[in-house]
Amino acid sequence: MSAPVAVAGLRSVLDLFSIGIGPSSSHTVGPMRAAIAFARSLRGLPVTRLEIELLGSLGSTGVGHGTPDAVVAGLRGLDPGTCDPAEVHGVWATLGDGSPITLATGTVVWLRTTDVRLCPGVRLPGHPNALRMRAWPGDAQEPIERIYYSVGGGAIVEEGVAPAVRTVSVPHPYASAAELLELCADQRCDIAEIVRRNETAEHGAKALERGLAERWIAMRDCLIAGLAGHGTLPRGLGTPRRAGALADSLRADGVALDAPEWLQAYAIAVNEENAAGHRVVTAPTNGAAGIIPAVLHHHLTVSGERVGGGQHSAGRTVARDTAGIVRVFLLTAASIGQLMARNASISGADIGCQGEVGSAAAMAAAGYCAVLGGSPAVVENAAEIALEHHLGLTCDPVAGLVQIPCIERNAIAAGTAMAAARLALRGTGSHRVSLDVAIETVRQTGHDMSHRYKETSDGGLAVTVPYC
Ligand code: SF4
Structure with missing residues (x-):
């Protein structure tokens, strides 16, 4: 049995071929996963307000790729591999001046269409596909803020968090x-x-x-x-x-x-x-x-x-x-x-x-x-x-x-x-x-x-x- 080693940064076959929804892995599936991760990170917090900025390329072509819809779906905990695609598409526009959504954690938050913003002119150095997500728990003045990058093929990386490295016993890295x-x-x-x-x-x-x-x-x-x-x-x-x-x-x-x-x-x-x-x-x-x-x-x-x-x-x-x-x-x-x-x-x-x-x-x-x-x-x-x-x-x-x-x-x-x-x-x-x-x-x-x-x-x- 070989010793545990990092697989030299290689993605798993099952990740490279992942089952999701259209139209884009980087602009739909990745942002959906980022929103799921963000919503889950808020578990136990009395969140009252959310704000999401789609930066760089996500801001440029996000509407055509259904990125805002994907973000709303991800916040609700819908998984791209198992959800009904019909539950994802078109939801963002219907939020209007405010609609209740149930986060993946069970917390209900009112979200407006304008709470998911397109910012094509803001390009972060980490990657052209970036999402800045903010949440205000209770009466907090300062939000919790996280930045995620959708790095291709539906994979995401959170800023400040080392990308998950496959560390398994592989015979042939x-x-x-x-x-x-x-x-x-x-x-x-x-x-x-x-x-x-x-x-x-x-x-x-x-x-x-x-x-x-x-x-x-x-x-x-x-x-x-x-x-x-x-x-x-x-x-x-x-x-x-x-x-x-x-x-x-x-x-x-x-x-x-x-x-x-x-x-x-x-x-x-x-x-x-x-x-x-x-x-x-x-x-x-x-x-x-x-x-x-x-x-x-x-x-x-x-x-x-x-x-x-x-x-x-x-x-x-x-x-x-x-x-x-x-x-x-x-x-x-x-x-x-x-x-x-x-x-x-x-x-x-x-x-x-x-x-x-x-x-x-x-x-x-x-x-x-x-x-x-x-x-x-x-x-x-x-x-x-x-x-x-x-x-x-x-x-x-x-x-x-x-x-x-x-x-x-x-x-x-x-x-x-x-x-x-x-x-x-x-x-x-x-x-x-x-x-x-x-x-x-x-x-x-x-x-x-x-x-x-x-x-x-x-x-x-x-x-x-x-x-x-
Ligand atoms: S890289 Fe651009 S042009 Fe090529 S398939 Fe994707 S969206 Fe289309």
Whole structure:
């Protein structure tokens, strides 16, 4: 048994793929969790008044991302993984001049719409996504104040509190792709097995299996729901839902299941569900949530045997040993997401869309390459190819909504991920630019990028595309 050690700052697979609600992991799920944490910290206090400021990027695009609604829901103790999304959306505006809300602690407080304020011009040094929360207990003149940062993928950090570090007995800690490849060589196993052993040490084998299965079911359910989606996405931009009509036309034309159009339909389906604020799994964020499910579902659909008879319904398609394919795919993909989150960022507000869609494409490329039989070196190559060709990708959502360019971008990135894996599989794994170098380049590029292209809607498509 190995001694307890920090897992080198790596996130757990079950955290990277967390079940939540749309439309944004950093602007919806993270703020919701911050509000839950703040409300719980007030346990036992006779709170009479609350004030929440959404700072930086949360202030810039918070309304479009449903951040104020998420904060109110979090204060009430609603969990993003289990709540009914319908209970979250639209609540903030209905508070008006004051409405009673029951905090997670059971205390009832009157909250006004104006008590949750958007402050886009205030940027704290800790992270572009910040929430300042204040509570007044009883007649206190001075409030209790806490600051939280939503650092990407739904994770939060409280200012002044060291981020929780995973300190578990893991047999194979690693902090870079190079170290991961060395471990694979030493242990004579693939990347998924290294990750599985580490995660098993933390969660136990059964909980890990159950956790992965739950996440895949949630991803697949989201995809299936999206393929039945018609009409228009919410929040005023008037973006039409395309996945339902696209799937209908592919079926009507008898387009084969291995066609890239199906892959695109799957990714669009997931991201339209996300944009609608429905149940979605971070992969590694909400904005990039369609790429991994699309590639994995496409692979299972094409390689698997159909059950349930009849025609393809985008759901009842099961490969031989589907569970094994899902396990290898998700664990391999997660290792790339862990390294991106640790050594660069997976937050669009931090380093632009290269951190979200770029990360997801690299993760999907790795997972797909692994289930096609790629060696660890070839898998690393696949992830590197996918990431390298998302370098410099900006985050510029029109109207601050996770719709344009996000939804279609996932469809294109899913294709890039599969192409990267197939290209890598034609090689030996030997290549000039390592994944670690690509990740470091993403970090530096993101650092140099103007804040206008980091989820502020102050540049790019967000200002060149007219809307009203
Ligand atoms: S442009 Fe990319 S990073 Fe920005 S909100 Fe859309 S998916 Fe997320």
